[in-house]
Amino acid sequence: MVLSRLNGLGDDELVGELNEIARKCRIEIVKMVYRAQAGHPGGSLSEIDLLTALYSTQLRIKPKEPKWHDRDRFILSKGHASPGMYAILAEMGFIQHTDLESYRVLGGICQGHVDMKFTPGVDFSAGSLGMGLSFGIGCALASRFDNSERECYVMLGDGEIQEGSVWEAMMAAKHHELGNLNVILDCNRIQNDDFVESQMRMFSIPDKWISFGWNVKEIDGHDMKEIVEGLRWLKENNEGPSVLIANTIKGKGVSYMENNPKFHGAAPNEEQYEMAMKELGE
Amino acid sequence: MNMTELAASRDGYGNALISMSGDPKLVVLEADLGKSTKSCWFRDKFPERTVSCGIGEQNMMLVAAGLASSGFKPFASTFAIFTERAFEQVRNGICRPNLPVHICGSHGGTHTGTDGSSAQSIEDLAIYRSLPNMVVMHPCDDVSTEILTKKLLEIKSPSYTRTARNKTPRVYDLDDSRIQIGKGVKLRSGSDVAIIACGVMVSKSLEAAKKLSERGIEATVVDMHTIKPLDEELVHQLASECKLIVTVEDHSVIGGLGGAVAEYLSENIPTILRRVGVRDRFGESGQAEEMLELLKISTNDIIDSVLEIKEKV
Numbered sequence A: 001m002v003l004s005r006l007n008g009l010g011d012d013e014l015v016g017e018l019n020e021i022a023r024k025c026r027i028e029i030v031k032m033v034y035r036a037q038a039g040h041p042g043g044s045l046s047e048i049d050l051l052t053a054l055y056s057t058q059l060r061i062k063p064k065e066p067k068w069h070d071r072d073r074f075i076l077s078k079g080h081a082s083p084g085m086y087a088i089l090a091e092m093g094f095i096q097h098t099d100l101e102s103y104r105v106l107g108g109i110c111q112g113h114v115d116m117k118f119t120p121g122v123d124f125s126a127g128s129l130g131m132g133l134s135f136g137i138g139c140a141l142a143s144r145f146d147n148s149e150r151e152c153y154v155m156l157g158d159g160e161i162q163e164g165s166v167w168e169a170m171m172a173a174k175h176h177e178l179g180n181l182n183v184i185l186d187c188n189r190i191q192n193d194d195f196v197e198s199q200m201r202m203f204s205i206p207d208k209w210i211s212f213g214w215n216v217k218e219i220d221g222h223d224m225k226e227i228v229e230g231l232r233w234l235k236e237n238n239e240g241p242s243v244l245i246a247n248t249i250k251g252k253g254v255s256y257m258e259n260n261p262k263f264h265g266a267a268p269n270e271e272q273y274e275m276a277m278k279e280l281g282e
Numbered sequence B: 001m002n003m004t005e006l007a008a009s010r011d012g013y014g015n016a017l018i019s020m021s022g023d024p025k026l027v028v029l030e031a032d033l034g035k036s037t038k039s040c041w042f043r044d045k046f047p048e049r050t051v052s053c054g055i056g057e058q059n060m061m062l063v064a065a066g067l068a069s070s071g072f073k074p075f076a077s078t079f080a081i082f083t084e085r086a087f088e089q090v091r092n093g094i095c096r097p098n099l100p101v102h103i104c105g106s107h108g109g110t111h112t113g114t115d116g117s118s119a120q121s122i123e124d125l126a127i128y129r130s131l132p133n134m135v136v137m138h139p140c141d142d143v144s145t146e147i148l149t150k151k152l153l154e155i156k157s158p159s160y161t162r163t164a165r166n167k168t169p170r171v172y173d174l175d176d177s178r179i180q181i182g183k184g185v186k187l188r189s190g191s192d193v194a195i196i197a198c199g200v201m202v203s204k205s206l207e208a209a210k211k212l213s214e215r216g217i218e219a220t221v222v223d224m225h226t227i228k229p230l231d232e233e234l235v236h237q238l239a240s241e242c243k244l245i246v247t248v249e250d251h252s253v254i255g256g257l258g259g260a261v262a263e264y265l266s267e268n269i270p271t272i273l274r275r276v277g278v279r280d281r282f283g284e285s286g287q288a289e290e291m292l293e294l295l296k297i298s299t300n301d302i303i304d305s306v307l308e309i310k311e312k313v
């Protein structure tokens, strides 16, 4: 594990530690968006428990050597949820905590949407939805051609998977039986304008992936124990591509942001900011 | 021209949809960015004539084409950059059969806020200009956007209109009769140089002209809201009157307004020209005004370009 202090912990202790890391990340997420008075808190808060467990317990990465060729790849395809990624990259030591102040600031390394040209530890320049899974197939094929053990993880949003290119990629990943390709789907039921249900009904998301031949597992995306087990399942499942469908709450951890489409892409005002800090125990 | 009120051109698009709603053939399509492009105002009032396409721009463009082929008048919007994802659908499914689908790309250019380069469309005018049958517009304020959008109902071909995210000075008074598709508007007259601008750069050009006047240089400023068909008559006239031309756009210097004007001039009336625009690079995160400075398309850069070519003659 990247964080050596987590080695050898029992399950309960590990879950406690991870929840604490996620809490600190949530504070940073809200601070980034508040400082910039712009950005995407909702999808950052829904994904952060997943990112915390993934980075802390599973990814084979070297924060001091971000371009290490045989690192596992992580692609945040829903690139607007960058505050979540920057927060965990800072926790892992890829970037400094002070770098978080450069979020959306001219000349800063933390761009509005994750960008591999600007931020150490970012493997894909996202921002246009529906592109990360195809890119991930390329990374997974490269790993196979290199005879490498490295795995590729792609995080998608539940609005994002409405893009047709995602379905082209789902088909291709199965066609090529990419066992080293793993998707984490952040199902927070909200997209930009409104709830997914009102924008484009998806019916059974698990059934859709199953019918494309993927291995599918559903979890509660805020239950750390289920997340850690789910991620292990993803890694160990090497017969064809796998998707971990995480049921989450958009804005999780800040009461007025939870399940509120308004906080997909809006910053809190001063009063709301104070309230968020209080709720997150800052 | 008051230039004291601030408004965003995307609001003009939202207003136009509402005021055209009396036409029963009008339909509005969105791809999960209605709150941003302002088609949401229409959706709130006329949900039965608003088609949600989810986050699926390619699908949206061809759904619009099908509606147009059946006699409807579809207006489809998303961010300028995400219309580009459906470029080939627009090319083959809309422009080739010449179906009157009206596309609006909001948040165009680099004047978009802090989202960064993935959201900054600096090539939309160029790529849509390259398509046969396509009308391409980039109005400078909410008033002209509303007027021009409404006039689209009169044309038989497809169109692309770029609007901007941020509030900028309102250039026109309501009901300005000079605003016609395909006709540039002379906002200021001067015989030393002609500045031809579009979009958010029109008010910047007027600002530059004012400062140049303090230095004894009188500039004509034209709002060339229609990039295609280009108002060639006006460009010709400006070239013969002023001898020097500067184009200004929040867009790549390749293929947009500057490209269109350069093509016309060099084939018909060779004239000294400077193109103020993005010099073949991507932007990054930053405030809108910071971005104009970083990319060298601010008011001062317009002034510098004018001074530079003045020196040439």
Ligand SMILES: Cc1ncc(C[n+]2csc(CCOP(=O)(O)OP(=O)(O)O)c2C)c(N)n1
Residues within 6 Å of the ligand: A040, A042, A043, A044, A046, A078, A080, A081, A127, A128, A129, A130, A156, A157, A158, A159, A160, A161, A186, A188, A190, A191, A192, A250, A264, B031, B032, B033, B055, B082, B085
């Ligand atoms: C191709 C494309 N179309 C539209 C957008 C604008 N946009 C940014 S975020 C978003 C909603 C995303 O929803 P979802 O994937 O569910 O993300 P989350 O809820 O996790 O924030 C939209 C439409 C975009 N970034 N890319």
Ligand SMILES: [Mg+2]
Residues within 6 Å of the ligand: A043, A157, A158, A159, A186, A187, A188, A189, A190, A191
């Ligand atoms: Mg979502």
